[in-house]
Amino acid sequence: MREGISDLVAAISRRDIWLYFAISDTKARYARSTLGPWWITLGTALGVVGLGLVWSAVMSVDLHVMLPNLAVGLVLWFMISGVISESSNGFTNQAAIIRNYPLPLSLHTLRLLSKHIINFGHNISIVLVVFCIYGFPSLINAGWALLGLLLVILNLWWISLLVSTLGARFRDLGPSIDALMPILFFLTPILYKKSDVVSAAAWFDYNPIATLFSLVKNPLLSLPVHSLDYASMAVFSVVGWTLALAVFGRHKKHIVFWI
Amino acid sequence: MAFIELKDLSLTFPVITEAGASLRKQLVRMSTGGVISSDNSHTVHIQALKNINLTLKDGDRVGLIGHNGSGKSTLLRTLAGIYTPTSGTRSIEGSVRALFELGVGTDHELSGRANIERLARLYGFPLERVQSDIAAIESFSGLGGYLDLPIRSYSSGMQLRLIFAISTLYPSDILLIDEVFGVGDEAFQEKAKQRMESMMQSSKIVVIASHSKELINKFCTKTIKLESGNIVEVSSIGEGV
Numbered sequence: 001m002r003e004g005i006s007d008l009v010a011a012i013s014r015r016d017i018w019l020y021f022a023i024s025d026t027k028a029r030y031a032r033s034t035l036g037p038w039w040i041t042l043g044t045a046l047g048v049v050g051l052g053l054v055w056s057a058v059m060s061v062d063l064h065v066m067l068p069n070l071a072v073g074l075v076l077w078f079m080i081s082g083v084i085s086e087s088s089n090g091f092t093n094q095a096a097i098i099r100n101y102p103l104p105l106s107l108h109t110l111r112l113l114s115k116h117i118i119n120f121g122h123n124i125s126i127v128l129v130v131f132c133i134y135g136f137p138s139l140i141n142a143g144w145a146l147l148g149l150l151l152v153i154l155n156l157w158w159i160s161l162l163v164s165t166l167g168a169r170f171r172d173l174g175p176s177i178d179a180l181m182p183i184l185f186f187l188t189p190i191l192y193k194k195s196d197v198v199s200a201a202a203w204f205d206y207n208p209i210a211t212l213f214s215l216v217k218n219p220l221l222s223l224p225v226h227s228l229d230y231a232s233m234a235v236f237s238v239v240g241w242t243l244a245l246a247v248f249g250r251h252k253k254h255i256v257f258w259i
Numbered sequence: 260m261a262f263i264e265l266k267d268l269s270l271t272f273p274v275i276t277e278a279g280a281s282l283r284k285q286l287v288r289m290s291t292g293g294v295i296s297s298d299n300s301h302t303v304h305i306q307a308l309k310n311i312n313l314t315l316k317d318g319d320r321v322g323l324i325g326h327n328g329s330g331k332s333t334l335l336r337t338l339a340g341i342y343t344p345t346s347g348t349r350s351i352e353g354s355v356r357a358l359f360e361l362g363v364g365t366d367h368e369l370s371g372r373a374n375i376e377r378l379a380r381l382y383g384f385p386l387e388r389v390q391s392d393i394a395a396i397e398s399f400s401g402l403g404g405y406l407d408l409p410i411r412s413y414s415s416g417m418q419l420r421l422i423f424a425i426s427t428l429y430p431s432d433i434l435l436i437d438e439v440f441g442v443g444d445e446a447f448q449e450k451a452k453q454r455m456e457s458m459m460q461s462s463k464i465v466v467i468a469s470h471s472k473e474l475i476n477k478f479c480t481k482t483i484k485l486e487s488g489n490i491v492e493v494s495s496i497g498e499g500v
Contacts, residue, residue: 017380024369024377031368031409096363101381102340102355169275172282253343257272 001242004106004249011104018107022114040078041122048074048126055191064134071130072220073190076152076213079120081181083156086112088174090164095259105252109161117153127220141219147230148215154237155212162244165251168258188213193223208236261353261432261463263315263338268347270308270337270488276301307333309488311347315464322475322496323468325485331468334485335359335435338466353432353463356382360437362422367411371402371421374410378425392428399450400424420447427454430461437468 011018030036048071056066087109091098094108131137137145167173188210189196211229219225307330315321323331336342337349339357364381365374375396379389397406400420402413410418459465459478469475475482476496484492 016386020380021377024366024373027373028366028368096360097381099336099341100357100359100363102357103381170282176282254273256341258275 001246001249003252004245007104007249007252008106008245011107011110014104014107017103018110019114021111022118025111025115026118037119037122040119041125044074044078044123045126045129048130051191059192068127068130068134068221069193069217070191071127072217073213075120075123075127076216077185077188077190078123079116080152080156080209080212081185082116082119083113083160084163085174085177085181086116087160087163088167088177090160091168091255092259098256098259105255106161106248109157109164112164113153113157113160137220137222141222141225144219144225144230145216148212148217148219151215151230151233151237152212155208155233155240158237158240158244161248162240165244165248165255168255169251184209189217208233261317262351263313263433263464264348264350265311265313265337265344266348268308268311268313268337268344268349269306270333270342271304271306271345272333272342274303274305276303307488308337308344311490313483313490315466317463318480319464320459320478320480321464321466322479322482323466323485324470324475324482328487329485330488331485332359332437333488335437335466335468338433339435351433355433355435356429356431356462357435358426358437359435361426362418365410365418365422368409370408371406371410371413374421375406375425378422379428382426384429389428396421396424396428399454401447416444416447423451423454427458430458432462433464433466434459434462435466438470 026037030039033039035042048067051074052063052067052070055061055070056063059066090108090112091105094111097103098105098108136142163173163177187207190213212233214223214226215230215233217223311334323334325331333342335357336359337344338351339355339359340351341357362378364377366377369377372393375389375393376386379386393406397403400417400423402417402421405413405417410421413421456478465478467475467478479496481493481495483490484494
């Protein structure tokens, strides 16, 4: 545990590496393309519009309800699912760097996380455009959403650290996460509202990803905001961090041999 | 002052074979338990270093020799702080530069300049200093105008020259080298050799793993012979050989 914490602290202080590499990787990936990282935004925007048109017809929901719902939902989902599924290879993808430079290991988690936050930052423009058309949420609700986003990132961070550590040891973890992601997509209120199904499916309350989701989504879409959910997700992150740091701290010295 | 001290240092590392890395096998093992599980874990442990005792001080130039798999690279990676010893202690004073596989962390899509910055950050060089020394990198690698092109357009020799120029830009207290010689064409090899020599001279402690007797005789003051993870022989090389 203590080793995990000291590695984490050392990693955070090396912003000169993780932040720079996250930006540099994004630049490298889109080298010579005119739109660059905005391609992700364009793809997400097409998804929002396309799914919005189809689902508003299928579920007979008005477009002005469906589009903000989808814009917020998909943009968040891409960040959450992106971080979780890439994390299973979080250390293995950086094997060469780990074997050649004495750097704190959890730095690679931060690099991965900040890369996805950069993409998320681009995607926020979609949400802003949709809000421009259909109206902005109130300032208080925006504040709640920001607090929710902080909790989402805080939780994603430990999940990423834990999944990276376990993924380095167990090579089946990556494929199993990839297999679970589509189900998780439907179990999370992205295409619909929690209130649409909650009476039929009580187990909804036990999906932490769905609750995390609602922390950002509900205030932005003027759905009921439960302050208890914020508290419970804060507790969830404390428990998660303890678990992640215990596992990571214990196996930190083995990771270089696993990858 | 630079200083390295290893006391009774041993390193065992786990090698997980195909079956051992599988989650299903682990779960089956947990549920079946008992006799089969204990000899079916598929984790092989290799003892790479055994009870190493070593003290190095300023001025030491050590050549590590030994067969493939004798523990040279493992010892270097342990000195660099990349591997954590299983038992024993390791105390190191002074800045450490590890030259193992060169060029790790570059991206082929990015320009030479961007890659200089990536490597400089990984090595922990002060960035302002690197910026002001970029002309030195340019002239040493002989790349000139190529620095603004993506390095995938370089020939492999040019890439090596750039990477070598960055990696050996600044000296450090302790220099650890794992067989990184023979870079580029003949003219560059001469330059590279000179650079290496001056870098070794300005480092306080140098540890080189190499199979080349000539190289070790030229640069080192003593040799340490490793055999299956043990130090079997320490001998000093006379000055001026």
